[in-house]
Structure formats: structure tokens, C-alpha cells
Amino acid sequence: MKFFVDSADVPAIKELNDLGMVDGVTTNPSLILKSGRDILEVTREICALVAGPVSAEVVALTANEMIAEGRKLAEIAENITVKVPLTWDGLKACKVLSGEGKMVNVTLCFSVNQAILAAKAGATFISPFVGRLDDINMDGMELISDIRQVYDNYGYETQILAASIRTANHITQAALIGADVVTAPPAVIKAMVSHPLTDKGLEQFMKDWAKTGQKIL
Secondary structure: OEEEEEOOOHHHHHHHHHOOOOOEEEOOHHHHHHHOOOHHHHHHHHHHHOOOOEEEEOOOOOHHHHHHHHHHHHOOOOOEEEEEEOOHHHHHHHHHHHHOOOEEEEEEEOOHHHHHHHHHOOOOEEEEEHHHHHHOOOOHHHHHHHHHHHHHHHOOOOEEEEEOOOOHHHHHHHHHHOOOEEEEOHHHHHHOOOOHHHHHHHHHHHHHHHHHOOOOO
16 A cells, blocks of 8 residues: 655655655645645655655636646646546546646545546546545445445556545555555554554563663663
8 A cells, every 4th residue: 555645744744755654745725724835835845855646736626727727736846646626627627637647636535426537537546535524424434445346347547545534543444445545644644653552562571671780782
């Protein structure tokens, strides 16, 4: 499974990238706002840091404007993935931009039907939002599973990018289902290392080591 970092926080991305935990990055207008930086500037910096795809989202609502913004964003670096919403205009923009050889991430997916349309429009990635479905008492992981089955049934090449990831358990579940990519905030990725038995075991080891009176250095 590929790990994308859902963030525009460059130091946080760099920490994970230095550990080999980053296969790509996803951003959106909310994350850009949180960073407090210019979208072109921060996106360019992330692209220089990370070798994999970096999703940068258009903010237009009509197809022609999305296409124009997508082309502008794609000029930032070769690893830019243009992020478009799963609307009819977004699908039109996806078709044109993917036809020009650009990577496209179709976002805000909440149904299998939407995922099928995105695949047929040439999307590189489809981003089903797990957490937001959970928020309204629907099973976000069921959507990931259903999309996986349909894509496998028909050989669609669009990669399933599990998004709106809220917990480390979401990552486990997405991996078991067979999502191609998961994008999560840095804190959620780092939380994957935690387990109470690890902490308990380390605490006991340290107590026993102290009793030996020895030192390694």
C-alpha cells in the first residue's frame, strides 16, 4: 500500500519522507488555509521534497475554468496531480486533463456510481471519503470494498485512494480491503506505531536493564 500524507505542513511531510513513509502528498483548500501560505509556493516546495504524486486542487466550478487551473497547477512540477471534484464539470475536466497526460485525482467520492464515472473519465486516482461517511452513520470502508470489487471486475486502472482517514484502524482496514493508496494526516500515520503492549514491554525491559547496573556506552 502507498502512503500519501494529507497535509501542507512542509516540516511534518519532511519528517515522514526522511523515514521513507511518504509515497505522495494530498492537499486541498482547507489544508492550504491551515498552512497560511501561498498555494503555488507551498505546493512547489512539497513537489521538490517528495518524489511521488502531489495532489493540488482546483477551486473553479466550471469545466473550462477547472481545465485552465489544472494546466496552471501542472506547470509547478512533473509530479503534480490535478485534483478535481466529483461533479459533472469535474469529470469533463478530468477527461481533458488526463487526455493531455496529466495525473488527475477525482475527490469527494461517496458512491460506487461516482467511482465508475471517474474511472471511465480517465482518473488516475479516485478519493472515497471514509471518515465523512462514518460521520453520517454510513460505513466508509464498505464503500472502499465495493469500489475495489467493481474495479477488479472490469479491470479499471484508476487507483483507489482512501481519504478522510481519521484513525490508524482506518488504515488497517483499507489495507485489508486492498485500497491502492491511503492518505492520512501526519499524526494518524505516526499513531500507527503505538500499542499498549509495546509500551508495557519496553517499560519492563528498562526496569530489568537498570537492575543489571550495566551500560552499553
